[in-house]
């Protein structure tokens with residue numbers, strides 16, 4: 047990168063992508079959420095970013111973040127965050143940095159790490175009451191390596207490793223509840239397509255101490271097989287169909303921040319995504335569609 051380009055980049059607010067050099071896909075729902083989250087958190091942050099799509103934002107020695115950024119292995123971002131937090135605390139204690147120079151430590155990982163490989167390290171970090179924010183952008187698969195299934199993949203979705211007639215045989219893990227069971231300071235679900243709800247939750251997380259855990263559903267045109275222009279629509283449909291409940295855990299209680307009324311049929315969300323085309327073509331799989339709708343309905347049964 048030329049000096050002029052670097053100076054221009056430094057003058058831009060928030061995250062600035064590196065022009066045509068960026069390998070991120072158009073319409074990336076994870077990036078949409080990250081932009082919004084970073085706008086609220088600001089540059090006094092240090093990211094511990096586990097291997098995944100977002101790692102590709104960095105082009106050594108540059109990153110598009112105005113603040114600091116550390117790359118970790120998939121399972122290790124919360125351990126990396128612990129090291130950073132400890133180092134900052136030591137520097138503060140030794141008065142080698144001022145209080146106003148302290149940084150918010152933020153873990154950024156995909157679902158492959160959050161729901162799977164990094165879950166043990168995350169559990170340990172919550173157990174130690176680590177003062178950090180964890181952001182999982184959940185594109186429901188190992189996106190960076192070609193969308194193999196992960197612990198976040200929904201039932202029946204076709205992935206690179208679930209290509210049969212019925213798609214993925216397993217069920218999406220309930221990471222929100224797994225995290226909430228640790229009784230951290232805060233857990234919330236968000237989505238870039240609902241920016242006000244997202245901003246309010248990130249503001250809240252920012253004002254607190256201790257483990258603050260955020261899961262953002264991340265519509266992924268490449269892995270979910272839809273046109274990038276539909277990304278925000280699909281995000282909104284995830285909320286309106288009740289597939290992605292917007293909620294928060296705080297002070298031992300779970301509160302839904304948006305209850306979709308009336309809920310629209312799940313089919314309207316599924317039919318727009320190539321990963322679910324086998325539910326509609328060559329013939330409609332009514333039994334599986336009914337089963338998928340029933341699972342969403344049973345979630346909301348006791349909430350409305």
Ligand SMILES: Cc1ncc(C[n+]2csc(CCOP(=O)(O)OP(=O)(O)O)c2C)c(N)n1
Nearest residue numbers: 097098099120156157158159187188189190
């Ligand atoms: C232990 C380990 N296994 C596999 C990989 C290869 N790998 C790099 S990124 C990635 C996908 C990560 O998936 P996810 O966390 O969901 O992030 P996404 O790629 O979807 O953004 C994989 C499997 C790795 N880096 N480390």
Ligand code: SF4
Nearest residue numbers: 071074099189266268
């Ligand atoms: S594969 Fe999906 S999550 Fe990864 S950059 Fe592309 S759109 Fe975003």
Ligand SMILES: [Mg+2]
Nearest residue numbers: 156157187189
């Ligand atoms: Mg993923």
